[in-house]
Amino acid sequence: MPILCSMIRVTDPAPDRYVPEIGFFLDRLMLIFAGALLAAVPLNHFSGNTFFVYYNLVIAGMILSIFMLRRSLSILLQIVLLLCAGYAHVIPSMAYSGLIGTGFIMMATLQVLAIVFLRTRTAIILGSSAVAVTAGFAAMVGFGVITYAPPVLARMNSGQEWIIRTISVAAYLLLATTTVQYLRSRMFQAIDRLQVINAELTAMKDHAEHLAYYDELTGLPNRHSFHQHVERRIAAGCGPAALLLLDLRRFRLINSIYGGEHGDQILITIARVLQEHRPAGLYLARMSGDEFAGWFEYEEPQQLFDALLEFRHIGRAALAEVHPHYDLSYCAAYSLFPEHGGDYGQCFMNTGIAMRQAKLHGSSSVLAYTPDMGDHVHAENLLEAELKQAVRDENFTLVYQPKIDIHTRQVLGVEALARWNSPRLGDIPPARFIPALTHSSLIEGFTLQILQQAARDLGKLQGKFGPSITIAVNISPAVALSPEFPQQCCAILQQYRIDPAAIILEITEDILITELETARTAVARFRSLGIRVSLDDFGTGYAGLSYLRNIPFHELKIDRSFVQDIAENPRSLHLFRIICEMAELFGFSVIAEGVETEAQHAALRESSCRIAQGFYYARPENL
Incomplete structure (x- = not known):
């Protein structure tokens, strides 16, 4: 037996992984054995051999007892008891009939049963008992301890024949063990692969079910x-x-x-x-x-x-x-x-x-x-639908408000302001439709339309106000930060053969919600194309000294809230002067917005601000 174990790689997994299937098979096998032995009773009785009639009845009863007690017995114990009952039939059969009896068939069956359902080492130990039995019979026959009747001896029941059968039983045990172990390992490998696949499919199913009810990014319910x-x-x-x-x-x-x-x-x-x-x-x-x-x-x-x-x-x-x-x-x-x-x-x-x-x-x-909020939402939805149609049909028009030199009253430039007269809603003020555009996906198309229309009008404006006139166009921060927008600007300027220096892009302080480097890169891209950039509505939001120091704007447009009471409030005028002096330190031009009275104009003349716009000088006009 140690030689057999050394010849076989005993690495098979335990068959008790499949105990329910083994128990199910043993139940059927024990009934088959018991039934076969009981069926042999009348045959033995017919031949006149009364010993085997009763002997087979006893063995069949043993097997049926094992079957009745199977719930309280382990799989290993059931197999060992079945082997014992089987050998109880094998040994008398071989002693009575020699090599021509049913003993060898039963013994081979029991060997396969042990090899298939037990661990390899245990199966070899129990299977080697068959080798021991046949070797013992070979010795006893060879030395004359057992002698057979003449009919049995006529079937070659000599000592040499028993030695050959002993070698055959050992070879059969080796071959059967190797073959079954190989097939078993292949089967277990296949089962393991199926289990891995099943685990993966189960995990995928669980993941899919999780995604059906939970957000993958945040883990919250969806x-x-x-x-x-x-x-x-x-x-x-x-x-x-x-x-x-x-x-x-x-x-x-x-x-x-x-x-x-x-x-x-x-x-x-x-x-x-x-x-x-x-x-x-x-x-x-x-x-x-x-x-x-x-x-x-x-x-x-x-x-x-x-x-x-x-x-x-x-x-x-x-x-x-x-x-x-x-x-x-x-x-x-x-x-x-x-x-x-x-x-x-x-x-x-x-x-x-x-x-x-x-x-x-x-x-x-x-x-x-x-x-009452439903009415507001209905109005907003209607406005959005009309804006989509207006952008599609290019229904916006431009008016222009001059930028004035407050000392000479000369027009230095104009600001393009969008107007919209909806066929369905009538004249809509910019304060209503501009925010709606800004918070929608329509803003980019709208901006390109306004820029293109301003480029078309630049020639007429220069003819009216002089060749050095500039035109300022308001740009949403989202559009200004778009990687494609600078090239779109270039395409429009080239289409109308316009000097980039004649265009000023006015961007509100919302652009400064980004990190410093992002805003600086965006402004630098326009400067590299020769387009000037103005920081609009300065003082209303996000602009700090670090931004003004590091971002290369060309000019600051001071919001009208700083201009409204500079004629009446000395503190406001003092603050306005500080902003102008700070802008000059950074090299920015300063434009004051919202000048509406002579008193405001007079206060501006006392500061270093040179350019202003507002109703006091001129209202926005059609070209």
């Missing part, structure tokens, strides 16, 4: 999960509740400047802070893009008030986690269930209506839905 949660709670008869929405302002601009990966990190940070500090009982979800939603059930109005206050605080805390240069803010709104809607769809729609109003107000407060 729109589908939020929808189901709210509908389940309503169907369960929940009490009063509030459906909230939170939307990030300026996120799309930051996302377009820095890329989606940078924007993803912002969303992950904000989602984490919202989740960590959310009010107790608030079910939070990410709906899409930069929009988050919440469902809060309450019993008393004070609970809702406290939750809304806390929701406002965590919104600010989430923004505080983000880099301060981004200058993100948020809008939030809510509607009440069942007061504002009896189902999810109505509540969500009404909260969306309130969100539209919150975006227009621009404050970081939580706005409650009111029924």
Whole structure:
């Protein structure tokens, strides 16, 4: 047996990995053995051999007993007992019939049973018992201990024949063990591969189910999960509740400047802070893009008030986690269930209506839905639809307001201002349609149209005011930061053969919500093309000394809020003078906006500001 073990690589896994299948097979095998032995009883009785009649009955009873007790016996013990019962039939059969009996067939069957269902070492130990049995019979026959009757001896039951059969049994054990182990290892390898594949498929299924209900980026429940949660709670008869929405302002601009990966990190940070500090009982979800939603059930109005206050605080805390240069803010709104809607769809729609109003107000407060908001939303939707048509049909016109030398009253340049007369809505003021364009995807097409129209009019303006006249065009920060816009400007200038120095792009301080290097790169691209850049509405928002020192603007346009009371308030005039002196230190030209009175004009003459525009000098006029 040690020789056989050394010849075979005993590395097979334990067959007890499949104990239920082995037990099922043994049940059938024991019944087959018992049935075969019982079937042999009448045959033995017919031949007149009464010993084997009763002997087979006893062995069959042993096997049936093992079968009856199988629930309380281990698989290994069942196989060992089955082998013992089998050998109890094999040895008498071989002693009585020699090589021509059924003993060898039974013994070979028992060897295969051990090899297949037991570990290899155990199977070799038990299988070697067959070699020991045949070797023992070879010795006993060879030395005359056992002698057979003449009919049996006639079948070559000599000592030499028994030695040959012993070698055959050992060879059979070796061959059967090697073959079964090889097939078993291949089977286990295949099963292991199937298990790996099954595990991968299960993981993919679990992942797909997770994605169906959770946002992959933030880990929060997604729109589908939020929808189901709210509908389940309503169907369960929940009490009063509030459906909230939170939307990030300026996120799309930051996302377009820095890329989606940078924007993803912002969303992950904000989602984490919202989740960590959310009010107790608030079910939070990410709906899409930069929009988050919440469902809060309450019993008393004070609970809702406290939750809304806390929701406002965590919104600010989430923004505080983000880099301060981004200058993100948020809008939030809510509607009440069942007061504002009896189902999810109505509540969500009404909260969306309130969100539209919150975006227009621009404050970081939580706005409650009111029924009259529907009229405002309808008007905004109509305005947006008309703007799309106007951009498509190029229905915008330009008027021009001169920039005046306050000492000589000479026109040094003009600013192009867009006007829109809608066929359906009538004359719409810029204060209404410009913000709507800025917050939509229409702004780029609108800007290119205005720039192209101004380029067409430049020749007439130069003929009217002189060849050195310049034309200023207002540009949205989102457009100015677009990588394609400088080349689009070049294409328009080349189309109309315009000197780039005759064009001034006026960009509001919103461009400074970006990091310093991004804003500087954007302005430098225009300077490299010979296009001048003006910082519009200076003093109303984000411009700091670091920006003015490092970004190469050509001029500053001081907002009208600094000009309104310079004639009456000495402090305002003093501040205006400081801004002008600071701009001169940085090499910027200064333009004062919104000059409307003689007193304001006189105050400007006392400062170092040289250029101004406003109704006092000239109103915007058609060409």
